[in-house]
Amino acid sequence: QVQLQESGPGLVKPSGTLSLTCSVSGDSVSSRSYFWTWMRQSPGKGLEWIGHLYSNGSTHYNPSLNSRVSLSLDTSDNSFSLRLSSSTAADTAVYYCARGWELLRTFHYWGQGISVTVSS
Amino acid sequence: DIVMTQSPLSLPVIPGEPASISCRSSQSLLYSNGYNYVDWYLQKPGKSPQLLIYLGSNRASGVPDRFSGSGSGTDFTLKISRVQADDVGVYYCMQALEIPITFGQGTRLEIK
Numbered sequence: 001q002v003q004l005q006e007s008g009p010g011l012v013k014p015s016g017t018l019s020l021t022c023s024v025s026g027d028s029v030s031s032r033s034y035f036w037t038w039m040r041q042s043p044g045k046g047l048e049w050i051g052h053l054y055s056n057g058s059t060h061y062n063p064s065l066n067s068r069v070s071l072s073l074d075t076s077d078n079s080f081s082l083r084l085s086s087s088t089a090a091d092t093a094v095y096y097c098a099r100g101w102e103l104l105r106t107f108h109y110w111g112q113g114i115s116v117t118v119s120s
Numbered sequence: 121d122i123v124m125t126q127s128p129l130s131l132p133v134i135p136g137e138p139a140s141i142s143c144r145s146s147q148s149l150l151y152s153n154g155y156n157y158v159d160w161y162l163q164k165p166g167k168s169p170q171l172l173i174y175l176g177s178n179r180a181s182g183v184p185d186r187f188s189g190s191g192s193g194t195d196f197t198l199k200i201s202r203v204q205a206d207d208v209g210v211y212y213c214m215q216a217l218e219i220p221i222t223f224g225q226g227t228r229l230e231i232k
Contacts, residue, residue: 046223046226047161047212062220063220064220095170100216105157106159107169109169111167114169
């Protein structure tokens with residue numbers, strides 16, 4: 001059973017860096033069949049894809065966040081991480097990690113989500 | 121970016137009655153391999169999204185057969201043959217043909 005669990009600070013100061021980690025169990029982040037994804041949902045809003053990365057380290061980012069976002073893998077810890085710099089109130093959201101299946105480009109497994117507020 | 125437009129945005133349904141949600145994309149989601157890269161997700165209140173339909177018409181494991189997806193190109197539909205109380209939540213279509221991956225605005229299904 002694949003499980004994903006987000007962790008990190010629930011409060012980030014404006015202009016600070018939002019950093020989250022997604023711990024994976026039941027699968028390896030080194031798997032070539034999948035890609036590892038971050039998405040978010042602002043209060044009362046819909047879903048937004050942030051970006052994803054592959055086991056070889058290659059990444060794709062949402063152009064709307066491109067200059068501020070960075071994703072990385074930690075194979076020793078079987079996790080992957082999100083860093084979003086220069087945070088503003090607009091980054092306040094529930095952040096989800098998910099596993100994408102490359103063959104089908106679909107997301108069968110999601111984390112439960114973590115709420116992050118950007119505020120002083 | 122590919123824009124996904126859902127309708128209706130709000131869908132009140134009587135239990136046992138059918139329901140239908142439309143999703144239109146700003147460009148074709150049909151790839152050269154014959155697949156339409158569109159998924160349907162249900163986000164129940166306070167939960168993360170769960171996959172219902174992938175590649176336009178394939179039910180995910182464990183999804184009841186009263187859920188079905190259809191369509192090709194730019195027009196897609198999610199149908200629920202007989203709505204149950206447990207089906208309440210927000211339904212999203214999503215395209216994964218091109219980066220950035222984009223979602224529809226969501227359709228809120230409520231029980232009348």
